[in-house]
Amino acid sequence: MNMKDDKKTMDDTSAITIRDMLRIGTWNLNIETGIYSLDKVTCEVLGIPYDCVVKRGEKSLFDKPEATEFLIKDGIIELIKTGQPFDQELEFKTKKGTVIWLHVIATRKLENDKCTAIAGIVQDITKSKQTQETFLRHNQLLKFAEHKAKLGHWNWDASSDTLICSENMTYIVGVPTDVPVPLSVLIDKVHPEDREFVRKQIAYNIKTKHYHSFNHRMVMPDGRTRIIQVSGDAILDDEGNLTNILGISQDVTSYKTIETELTKKNELLIFAEQKALLGHWELNTLTDEVFWSANLYYLFKQEENIKLEFNTYFECVHPDDQAVVTAHFAQAIEQKHFDKIIHRILLKDGTLKWIRLLGDVEVDKKGNTVKLAGTCQDISEQQLQEIKFKGLVDSAPSATIIVGNESIIQMVNKQGESLLGYSSEELVGKSIETLIPSRFDEIRTPHREKFLTNMEVTIVDLGEDFYLTHKSGREIPVEITLGPLQTDEGLIISMSVRDLTSAKIAESKILKAKEDLEILTEELTAQNNQLADFTQITSHNLRAPVSNLNSLVEIYKMMGSEEERNDLFKKFETVISHLSLTLNTLIEALSAKSHNSLERSELSFSNKLSKTKEIFSTEIERTKAVIKSDFSAVDSIRYNKIYMESIFQNLIGNALKYKSPERVPEIEITSKLENGKIILSFKDNGLGIDLEKHGHKIFGLNKVFHNHPEAKGIGLFMTKTQIEAMGGKITVTSKVNEGSTFNIHFI
Amino acid sequence: MAQPFHLCIIDDDDIYRFTIIQSAKFSKIEHKTSVFQNGEEAINFIKENQDSPDALPNLILLDIDMPIMDGFQFLETYKTIGPNLTEKIPIYMVSSSVDPEDIEKAKSCEFVVDYLSKPLKSDKLKAIIEKTIGL
The missing domain is CATH 3.30.450.20 (PAS domain)
Incomplete structure (x- = not known):
């Protein structure tokens, strides 16, 4: 378009004002000098001082991105050469670093077909550019x-x-x-x-x-x-x-896939709940709003569209369990912890079920309980099993204790209750340690570990008698058999307890009987020994005089004179008389031993004593012996009369014969009862016998322990033989120079 | 031999002692005899004379069964004296016991030369005396 042909519609002043308002600046470039003339608006837009000189090709006072630089350089050359108008939106950066967009338009001025200057306008378009x-x-x-x-x-x-x-x-x-x-x-x-x-x-x-x-x-x-x-x-x-x-x-394919999966999972959950007879529930404790999963409606036989509240559930709770349930929920809300609870529900149609509730408590920021949520499972079947199991345990012949996790007693049967003196309620929930005396703690440890490793039925053997403590504190001797049972709920141990009290009594009876038998054996052995001794004595006591006779005969033959031979006959007489005494004694002893059933009659000790005193009256008078007696405990006995007299005469005779030359003889005869058996004692203050030296042969034949002229060594042998023939025994205690005591134990 | 043979009899049986004394006489060996009725008397005698060897017997005939101190008790006590004596005295145990236990016990004693069963015949006694003298 040619400007000269255009109609002038606006005066210059108005044009300047409008340009100011639109922030349009004018500029021109002298090609010859390369100097830019910029008007005031242009300088303001570019953010440079009005009087500053800008020269073409020189580094300008404002930054331009490379693209802007290239567009200007290329566009100006093209304009000068061909007259193609320059019309570009260009990006600049002011001295302050602000990005500005400028719309730059330029035309050339020709003089004689030669371009002498370029004139143009510049407009700040930063705002519209940003939009x-x-x-x-x-x-x-x-x-x-x-x-x-x-x-x-x-x-x-x-x-x-x-x-x-x-x-x-x-x-x-x-x-x-x-x-x-x-x-x-x-x-x-x-x-x-x-x-x-x-x-x-x-x-x-x-x-x-x-x-x-x-x-x-x-x-x-x-x-x-x-x-x-x-x-x-x-x-x-x-x-x-x-x-x-x-x-x-x-x-929405992916959402749909997820949704389908969720649906499937939900169906699976419902299926699982149905199979496990399980449902889940929520209770808003503030609004009493209740949510049940589908299966719970089924378990409680409720219509699916009914409005749920806590009472929907509570009305189903078995009347006998309502108090427990109320307390349980109150406690859960109070303590912010929902423990397991098992109780019965009684449905409208009369169905009785056992259910187990597990739950969690949700609290708000202030720590107040706002929601209870958990599961509810129909465990009637398990409960029935448990009842069956309890019945089984109850019917066990011995006391049985079922111990669960952490040694807690879960069940005790009737026999266990009566053995231990506790009721089932008192024991269930307590540790089994309550029943075991603490002195076993240490010794039990390795046995317990071994049992838990082997997991086999084991009879507890601690190497010593084991006891359980009765409620009264009394200890009961027991034998315990442990049986392990691994269940879903952990390890269960059945303890079968056998009361050994009666076994212990029987055992002590057996022990007593054994002791009695031992005594009897001892007696029999003694009697056997006597027989052996008797054989020994017979040969020994006969051999000595016989060998003497032999020697005397030998000497007799060697002796020449008749006088000597006559003297020798005295020796023969001594030996022969000794031999005949020995033979008579032995015959007597033999006859005693061969008469097991000797005639017995009721005899009195005091009577026998006075008779003996009469026999020894001269000796008693001569020695001034004091004879004391006490038969107050027992004075009569059924015994063989001759033997009883022999006992009295031998023992009192001995006491008188072996009196101490330094003391007046004192003899004390007493009777007493021990375990229902009569013991007769003869105590003297005579010479006494060194029992360490002679104890083993004191009652032997021809044994004398003193160089006493009258000692023949027959009395005690005969006394012992007679007493033993009647089934009794004789013992002696003695101290040299103090005296001896002979005790006769009758049967 | 400066001193006559000294025979010692320890036995409580006077008939036995008599027969031994007689048998010794018949042996025609010059000797003297000392007798003790039990072990204790014999021990006391040996103790008293342990420093004068001439007074001690050359041979002891020891019984087992005796009152106060029997033959074995004598040997037990003799253990403490015997080794101190300048001359060892051969001891023969002479008893009527046939108890194998007695015989075994007697023979096991270090001072006992032998165990002899009663009766002790005169020729046997002579042989023992001769053996002791070393004839």
């Missing part, structure tokens, strides 16, 4: 979002029955961009089996002028089937006619 940038960025974001969400939007036009689809949607569906697409074309893209459904849905939406969302399948260009969710808004004109529908189509 444009923001818009662009938002549009990109929208596209990005659509792409990410697999979402497209569209606009259906009622009059043409065509749709304008967003870029992303055209990409998803595979239709041209920015061109109205007939609805039928889009419906053809729907999965064949869903087309009819989609048509009907759209028809319905148009008819009702309200858009109801729906889903349909669609086969993608790559062959995959996706699920598309379509939703929209119906736009009506002032008269209520449908003009447009703005809608969104979204690929």
